[in-house]
Amino acid sequence: MNHDIARRRLMVTGTALVTATLWGTPRAEIKSxxxxxxxxxxxxVRASLFENRPITNVGDDTLALDAPTRAEDAAVVPIAMxxxxxxxxxxxxxxxxxxxDSNPSPISAIFSFTPQxxxxxxxxxxxxxxxxxxxxxxxxxxxxxLMRTRFVKxxxxxxxxxxxxxxxxxASLGKLRLRIDGEIVLNKPTLVQLMISHPNxxxxxxxxxxxxxxxxxxxxxxNVFYAEQPVLSADLDFSIxxxxxxxxxxxxxxxxxxxxxxxxxxxxxxKGSLDxxxxxx
Amino acid sequence: xxxxIRRAVGALLLGxxxxxxxxxxxxxxxxxxxxxxxxxxVYVHAGVVEDWLPSNGGDIANLGFVIGSRCVAVIDxxxxxxxxxxxxxxxxxxxxxxxxxxxxxxxHPDHVLGNAAFAGPDTRFVASxxxxxxxxxxxxxxxxxxxxxxxxSVSHDAVVYPTLAVEGTRxxxxxxxxLVLQAxxxxxxxxxxxxxxxxxxxxxxxxxxxxxxxxxxxxxLRGWLAVMKDLAAIDATRVVPxxxxxxxxxxxxxxxxxxxxxxxxxDTRAAIKAGKTLPQAVDSVGIAAASHWQLTxxxxxxxxxxxxxxxxxxx
Numbered sequence: 001m002n003h004d005i006a007r008r009r010l011m012v013t014g015t016a017l018v019t020a021t022l023w024g025t026p027r028a029e030i031k032s033x034x035x036x037x038x039x040x041x042x043x044x045v046r047a048s049l050f051e052n053r054p055i056t057n058v059g060d061d062t063l064a065l066d067a068p069t070r071a072e073d074a075a076v077v078p079i080a081m082x083x084x085x086x087x088x089x090x091x092x093x094x095x096x097x098x099x100x101d102s103n104p105s106p107i108s109a110i111f112s113f114t115p116q117x118x119x120x121x122x123x124x125x126x127x128x129x130x131x132x133x134x135x136x137x138x139x140x141x142x143x144x145x146l147m148r149t150r151f152v153k154x155x156x157x158x159x160x161x162x163x164x165x166x167x168x169x170x171a172s173l174g175k176l177r178l179r180i181d182g183e184i185v186l187n188k189p190t191l192v193q194l195m196i197s198h199p200n201x202x203x204x205x206x207x208x209x210x211x212x213x214x215x216x217x218x219x220x221x222x223n224v225f226y227a228e229q230p231v232l233s234a235d236l237d238f239s240i241x242x243x244x245x246x247x248x249x250x251x252x253x254x255x256x257x258x259x260x261x262x263x264x265x266x267x268x269x270x271k272g273s274l275d276x277x278x279x280x281x
Numbered sequence: 282x283x284x285x286i287r288r289a290v291g292a293l294l295l296g297x298x299x300x301x302x303x304x305x306x307x308x309x310x311x312x313x314x315x316x317x318x319x320x321x322x323v324y325v326h327a328g329v330v331e332d333w334l335p336s337n338g339g340d341i342a343n344l345g346f347v348i349g350s351r352c353v354a355v356i357d358x359x360x361x362x363x364x365x366x367x368x369x370x371x372x373x374x375x376x377x378x379x380x381x382x383x384x385x386x387x388x389h390p391d392h393v394l395g396n397a398a399f400a401g402p403d404t405r406f407v408a409s410x411x412x413x414x415x416x417x418x419x420x421x422x423x424x425x426x427x428x429x430x431x432x433x434s435v436s437h438d439a440v441v442y443p444t445l446a447v448e449g450t451r452x453x454x455x456x457x458x459x460l461v462l463q464a465x466x467x468x469x470x471x472x473x474x475x476x477x478x479x480x481x482x483x484x485x486x487x488x489x490x491x492x493x494x495x496x497x498x499x500x501x502l503r504g505w506l507a508v509m510k511d512l513a514a515i516d517a518t519r520v521v522p523x524x525x526x527x528x529x530x531x532x533x534x535x536x537x538x539x540x541x542x543x544x545x546x547x548d549t550r551a552a553i554k555a556g557k558t559l560p561q562a563v564d565s566v567g568i569a570a571a572s573h574w575q576l577t578x579x580x581x582x583x584x585x586x587x588x589x590x591x592x593x594x595x596x
Contacts, residue, residue: 066560072583074422076590078560123558125590129422156426157333158389159583162418164500165471167411177594181556195593205418243590247558 036133036149041101055145065136065148071155076241077128081136083120093120095139102132108239117231118189118251125241127161163242169199176272186278189249202238221263227256252278313371320481322348330494333391335431342391349455352381356485358395365395386487387470388416390423396441406443409464411472468505484517492525495574498587544569549588559589
């Protein structure tokens with residue numbers, strides 16, 4: 001239920017902001033990382049996601065946000081959000097929100113975790129349009145909100161957020177890969193990588209003849225289960241790079257099957273799985 | 282006899298008219314771009330080997346034009362509308378023949394943002410069949426960068442999109458002189474186009490060849506290495522790269538780029554195999570010690586990023 005509400009908010013906010021910035025007058029450009037609270041886009045996002053709930057700014061020792069100071073390639077900017085709080089059934093980070101203020105749809109991803117996740121820790125790649133604040137917001141299972149903010153400078157020159165070869169990405173649409181590197185130990189958080197072949201197209205391209213925008217097509221939800229128990233659920237947006245890539249954790253308590261279910265904005269669905277045989281600690 | 286005279290008078294009048302127009306646009310204070318005739322009827326403007334920046338006015342790409350008996354073909358238009366105007370002035374100072382074709386070699390800002398200076402009813406803009414989609418997807422970012430970094434405001438309507446699309450090869454007749462255009466599979470970008478002048482065996486490789494300037498991967502690394510094999514088979518006596526000095530030893534001029542791209546592929550593959558993440562690979566995949574590239578700080582890490590996102594799907 002909670003999940004559906006979050007998704008609805010994500011889409012409503014996203015649509016409104018796209019309309020506001022697309023082909024409009026040149027946007028006010030943020031050139032420095034001063035005063036992140038004053039960002040007008042953040043004020044809107046904050047109101048839509050969290051209303052008036054208090055948000056505590058924290059450091060990397062509580063919630064690490066790994067992001068480059070300058071984006072090397074605007075289309076592929078690696079981002080990691082890592083909660084450093086205990087992760088137990090009684091007390092854990094239930095959600096991580098990723099907000100990129102200057103992107104056309106700033107609410108880039110909402111990740112939900114369970115005790116079986118082992119850690120609230122996620123690594124992915126995003127498009128960064130402009131000089132922008134990037135925010136990780138952790139929501140604990142008892143409702144506290146913690147935020148870590150960083151400033152990312154846009155890459156210059158010929159680098160731009162769109163994919164490099166949309167025809168190739170579409171040709172292998174929906175191919176999934178689950179990959180675990182290293183030893184899998186019983187009852188220990190295990191790192192897994194999910195790769196999804198998908199153009200993750202923002203749809204913000206005007207056809208020169210019709211003056212219409214091409215339809216957007218992007219991965220909207222990812223649900224991952226281990227032995228049929230949820231370990232990760234993600235609401236995603238077209239801020240995520242072409243060929244979405246997620247690295248996250250799960251705790252194998254017995255041999256079982258890891259399953260990923262992916263649905264895109266056209267309601268196309270794909271499924272991938274991996275059999276896991278953990279060794280005793 | 283009367284015909285050439287009339288044509289010459291017409292050209293003079295047209296020239297005078299254009300002079301007035303360009304003066305009205307405020308071009309007169311900026312000099313025409315410097316050009317060199319590298320072969321009979323083949324001219325090149327050498328951009329500086331730097332990133333696309335206000336400090337160099339965006340004048341970083343090599344540009345060319347080729348003169349036939351009937352008309353002129355322009356190869357790329359420069360990194361800002363102002364560079365485009367200075368480029369047009371340089372061409373009109375060299376020849377009075379009309380510009381019948383403007384060839385956009387790929388949708389990067391340093392090569393095509395001068396297009397507007399050449400727009401007119403008698404000029405056809407030519408590019409790879411994939412060019413328009415690529416430029417449309419990037420246009421607002423390029424215009425944003427122009428406004429933010431160069432202080433130049435350009436509206437969407439002022440961006441010129443080619444109407445003549447090349448798939449495979451296409452010949453352009455300039456009057457007694459034929460240019461062979463070839464669109465390539467994804468390499469530097471997904472819309473690379475080369476121009477070959479048969480008469481002088483001059484190849485405009487554009488950004489399929491970088492010299493001095495470190496190569497930049499914005500398409501497909503493995504695709505680029507494959508395309509370079511086909512490029513090497515072209516019978517050229519001189520090759521104009523997109524950036525850096527003209528190569529006269531062909532295909533030997535490809536060698537430094539090939540070595541860099543092969544090392545990038547090998548070392549990025551090794552990082553993926555070792556289970557490194559993308560940021561770890563970006564921090565650890567080094568540039569070959571023997572290389573003498575310029576702008577390594579600016580582009581090498583970006584190249585590793587692109588290579589990683591591509592190569593992790595192998596096997």
